[in-house]
Every structure is written in structure tokens, then in C-alpha cells.
Amino acid sequence: MAKINIEEMIKHLDVEFRKALDLTIREHFPNQEFNSKALFKTFTKEATNKCNSWERIPNKYIRSD
Numbered sequence: 001m002a003k004i005n006i007e008e009m010i011k012h013l014d015v016e017f018r019k020a021l022d023l024t025i026r027e028h029f030p031n032q033e034f035n036s037k038a039l040f041k042t043f044t045k046e047a048t049n050k051c052n053s054w055e056r057i058p059n060k061y062i063r064s065d
Helices: 006-012 014-028 036-050
Strands: 002-005 054-057
Touching: 002 006, 006 014, 006 036, 014 036
Parallel strands: none
Antiparallel strands: 002 054
């Protein structure tokens, strides 16, 4: 099994994750106003708190290009 650094992975994909989180919240709560940056900051904090710094990932989900 490989390991990935969760916090760095989120930072690397921050634009994509932020857009996905924004679209998800807008779909489920269409009439609510929220701060996308603050929401993503909280998501990042909670994700890194809930996961280990380095998480094991099965090899079948890893590809080296």
C-alpha cells in the first residue's frame, strides 16, 4: 500500500475541491448564503483532523504517470 499526505493532497487539489464543495452546498441548500473560502477552510481543517497525516491508499488506486 502507498501512503498519501492528506493535507498536502487537499492543498494540491484546492481549486477542484473548493468548486466541488461549493456546488454541493448550493445544490443541497439553494437559498442559503455562505462564504466559500471560509467553508473550504473549515472543510480542510476537519478533513485533516479526522484523517491521519499520512493515510494508506490501496495500490489499485495509485498510478504513476
